[in-house]
Amino acid sequence: MLPQFLQNVLSDTLLTFDPNGTILNANAAALALLGWSEDELVGRPITTLLADDEGDLFEKTVKLDVSKGTGTVAVPLSWISARRKDGTPFLAEWTVLEVSLAQKHGFIAILRRLPETSDSELKLREALAQTEAANRAKSDFLAAMSHELRTPLNAIIGFSEMIHAQLLGPAGVPKYVEYAGDILASASHLLDIITDILEMARMEAGQTEFKPAPLDISSVIEGSMRLLHQRISHSGLVLSTKIAPKLPKIMGDERRLKQVMINLLGNAIKFTPRGGQIVVEAKTVLDGRLMLRVIDSGIGIAEKDIPRALAPFTQVDSVASRRYQGSGLGLPLAKSLVELHGGNLELSSILGKGTTVTLHFSTLNPTEI
Numbered sequence: 276m277l278p279q280f281l282q283n284v285l286s287d288t289l290l291t292f293d294p295n296g297t298i299l300n301a302n303a304a305a306l307a308l309l310g311w312s313e314d315e316l317v318g319r320p321i322t323t324l325l326a327d328d329e330g331d332l333f334e335k336t337v338k339l340d341v342s343k344g345t346g347t348v349a350v351p352l353s354w355i356s357a358r359r360k361d362g363t364p365f366l367a368e369w370t371v372l373e374v375s376l377a378q379k380h381g382f383i384a385i386l387r388r389l390p391e392t393s394d395s396e397l398k399l400r401e402a403l404a405q406t407e408a409a410n411r412a413k414s415d416f417l418a419a420m421s422h423e424l425r426t427p428l429n430a431i432i433g434f435s436e437m438i439h440a441q442l443l444g445p446a447g448v449p450k451y452v453e454y455a456g457d458i459l460a461s462a463s464h465l466l467d468i469i470t471d472i473l474e475m476a477r478m479e480a481g482q483t484e485f486k487p488a489p490l491d492i493s494s495v496i497e498g499s500m501r502l503l504h505q506r507i508s509h510s511g512l513v514l515s516t517k518i519a520p521k522l523p524k525i526m527g528d529e530r531r532l533k534q535v536m537i538n539l540l541g542n543a544i545k546f547t548p549r550g551g552q553i554v555v556e557a558k559t560v561l562d563g564r565l566m567l568r569v570i571d572s573g574i575g576i577a578e579k580d581i582p583r584a585l586a587p588f589t590q591v592d593s594v595a596s597r598r599y600q601g602s603g604l605g606l607p608l609a610k611s612l613v614e615l616h617g618g619n620l621e622l623s624s625i626l627g628k629g630t631t632v633t634l635h636f637s638t639l640n641p642t643e644i
Contacts, residue, residue: 288386291374292321299381308388310360321384326356326364357386365389420473428466435459471604474534475587478611483531485615489639490527492557492565493518498529499536500555503544511549519558523638525565531612538605539569539632546630547573559638567634576624585610585622606632 288305292298298319306313309324316323357367370385438446438455446452477483496518500507507514543553556568576584587607610620613634624630 288388290321290324290384290386291381292384293381296321298323305386308359308386309357315360324357324386326358357388424469424473425466428462428469431462432459432466435462471608474608475604475611478608478615483612483615485531486528487526487616488529489524490529490532491524492522492527492532492567492636495527495529495532495536496555496557496567499533499540502533502537503540506541506544510544510547512544512547513552515552515554517554517556517558522557522565523559525616525636525638527616527636531615535609535612535634536569538609542605543569543571543573543630547571551629560635563638565636565638567636568631570629570631572629575626575628575630576622577626578624581622581624585620587611 288308289302290298290305291300298317298321301309301311301313301316306316309316355367355369356364358364366389368387368389370387372383372385374381374383435455435458437443439452439459441452446455474483496516500514500516540553540555547553551572553572554568554570556566556570558566560566584606587604606620606622609632613620613636616636618634618636621633621635622630623633
């Protein structure tokens, strides 16, 4: 914790409180802003400083576990309605940090008063907060729907595959076998779309499973290409790789990075006409990071449409003029998963010439493996 003399020269309002939510001390800026003397304020609950309708929010978001002497800070809003000793309300930004207070667990709160706002601005902020809450609820709902949506689709796929392969005997009417193949293809396509939507919802809800470990990117590339072997062989495209030898390892989740590669290669296959080329490159660059590229000679994207291509739940083609099937979530999902690894994704493209997707990842020192 900061020494008291240092706290008092800081312009920001600083308060410390214990896991019970009891205020332990406050600096001079806090006392001046809130209108309390130190003797009056110390020992009061931290919720004394919040408007009546904010107390529950603070109790829920700063979760205090007194029995263990620990807490978790998860304040979702950057602003909150506070009040002075005389009851005068004002808007403020809260920042709450977990700290060690005299060898005990506690918290330090930084309070910054926001400029005076009009009623219309307050209503706008309330509306934005409600919108954010609704969006979180939507993402949570979609993320929870994975099992309910996939289970019936997997049954449709499994039974149509059996009928199409005539595993239990001849279907009797050849047309039925053809219909079963159509059902299988349509259900598989629908499952891919639902999987992308649910995955994006989980990302937005912060529920993505992530298990990083030291990883060889070459094995990720090879594994992804094996999974797409049939699509590549039927696409009429030339696929080549330029993988530098002895690439350094990165910290990553193998399943998630394969998902990134499958999305990028799947897009390259989808948007490259027969006879085109796809190249996968991997090497280290001057700053020591690992660079991975997927380059295709496909239809490309206009420069003005690149931001839309990287944004979730948008389509570059209009609904009326769409020529390619899919959810349009391949690139946004890949971008989110790469950023989950601490990397970044860049997209460059020329309409009618092709697209290059470049990924950068930090590498591990041998001592970190």
